Amino acid sequence: MKKKVFGTTADGRKGYLFTIGNNRGLEVSVTDYGASIVSIIVLDRNEKPTDVVLGYDSLEEYLRGDSYFGATVGRNCNRIEGAAFSMDGRTYKLEDNNFGNNLHSGSHGVSFRFWNLKACTDNSLTLELEDKDLEQGFPGNAKIEVSFTVTEDNALVIDYRAVADQKTVFNFTNHAYFNLNGEGSGTAMGHLLSLRASHYTPFKGFGGIPTGELAEVAGTVFDFREPKAIGKDLGAGDEQLGFTGGYDHNFVIDKASDGVETAAVVYGQESGIRMTVSTDCPGIQLYSANFSGSKTGKGGKEYHGRDAFCLETQYFPNAVNEPGFATPVTEAGEIYRSRTIYKFDK
Numbered sequence: 001m002k003k004k005v006f007g008t009t010a011d012g013r014k015g016y017l018f019t020i021g022n023n024r025g026l027e028v029s030v031t032d033y034g035a036s037i038v039s040i041i042v043l044d045r046n047e048k049p050t051d052v053v054l055g056y057d058s059l060e061e062y063l064r065g066d067s068y069f070g071a072t073v074g075r076n077c078n079r080i081e082g083a084a085f086s087m088d089g090r091t092y093k094l095e096d097n098n099f100g101n102n103l104h105s106g107s108h109g110v111s112f113r114f115w116n117l118k119a120c121t122d123n124s125l126t127l128e129l130e131d132k133d134l135e136q137g138f139p140g141n142a143k144i145e146v147s148f149t150v151t152e153d154n155a156l157v158i159d160y161r162a163v164a165d166q167k168t169v170f171n172f173t174n175h176a177y178f179n180l181n182g183e184g185s186g187t188a189m190g191h192l193l194s195l196r197a198s199h200y201t202p203f204k205g206f207g208g209i210p211t212g213e214l215a216e217v218a219g220t221v222f223d224f225r226e227p228k229a230i231g232k233d234l235g236a237g238d239e240q241l242g243f244t245g246g247y248d249h250n251f252v253i254d255k256a257s258d259g260v261e262t263a264a265v266v267y268g269q270e271s272g273i274r275m276t277v278s279t280d281c282p283g284i285q286l287y288s289a290n291f292s293g294s295k296t297g298k299g300g301k302e303y304h305g306r307d308a309f310c311l312e313t314q315y316f317p318n319a320v321n322e323p324g325f326a327t328p329v330t331e332a333g334e335i336y337r338s339r340t341i342y343k344f345d346k
């Protein structure tokens with residue numbers, strides 16, 4: 001593993017950038033701030049090294065960033081309605097940071113914290129973080145770990161592990177913004193996406209909270225069971241897409257087991273790079289990077305909305321308040337584990 005200083009905070013704390021790789025040209029850099037993926041370099045069809053995630057060049061830009069570029073997100077990723085939940089007769093209040101709801105655990109979420117390096121090899125690194133009882137609003141003192149491993153079959157494997165001394169919520173994801181034609185190469189909406197999902201979780205309205213229903217994708221703009229350009233139906237006038245200005249929806253993975261299974265395959269036609277996403281999670285959020293305006297990213301490149309897509313593996317949004325959804329609750333002392341794999345080929 002290579003390590004270098006990535007920047008310094010206003011109060012003098014250094015942030016680091018760690019780089020791991022394999023013998024096939026896959027190289028992944030991660031900063032300890034937010035356990036965030038800063039770059040994923042993959043060889044394209046012409047063997048050209050191509051960075052397939054949006055990001056920034058320095059810690060200082062991550063400290064100002066508002067888009068969770070590559071960040072580890074938790075204790076709970078996605079939304080919790082009313083920024084509150086009840087467990088065993090007690091109500092836990094979270095930060096309201098998204099129109100009355102909690103998004104990605106708020107400003108004390110793990111995306112905005114420095115993690116400690118626990119272990120590393122040439123192709124893997126593990127970061128750890130202690131999150132105190134009620135620090136984000138969730139019960140229990142928690143020990144959280146995330147590992148990034150680059151394998152010889154050209155995959156980035158992300159493993160989450162967490163344990164708390166009280167019953168709590170654990171639901172981690174990574175928020176990489178992918179563009180398989182290379183970050184900064186323009187719109188990502190031409191990427192061909194297939195999702196192994198016959199159902200998705202529609203929203204009640206603006207705000208992105210699911211109704212609780214598992215709706216069929218058949219005959220809707222949410223049908224990605226056969227490869228389809230991500231942006232193909234964005235202009236179709238769909239009411240659900242109107243609530244969020246594009247895709248920002250959770251799909252129900254057609255899982256046959258509790259283990260790691262393929263959830264999505266995406267293909268960048270210009271680079272020839274294909275990415276397969278596998279996970280043990282029940283859901284995957286397709287976010288078509290619906291942000292407005294532009295952001296100045298790596299190498300001064302301008303990123304616009306829709307220049308990337310996110311595929312965030314997760315428990316369903318608001319699952320802690322929705323009895324019909326698989327529960328993100330972990331018992332005291334129980335070990336939460338979850339794995340997501342992003343595999344690249346061409």
Ligand code: BGC
Nearest residue numbers: 066067068078248285287312
């Ligand atoms: C959410 C979006 C949000 C984005 C950046 C996604 O996971 O679903 O609504 O804008 O993260 O915070």
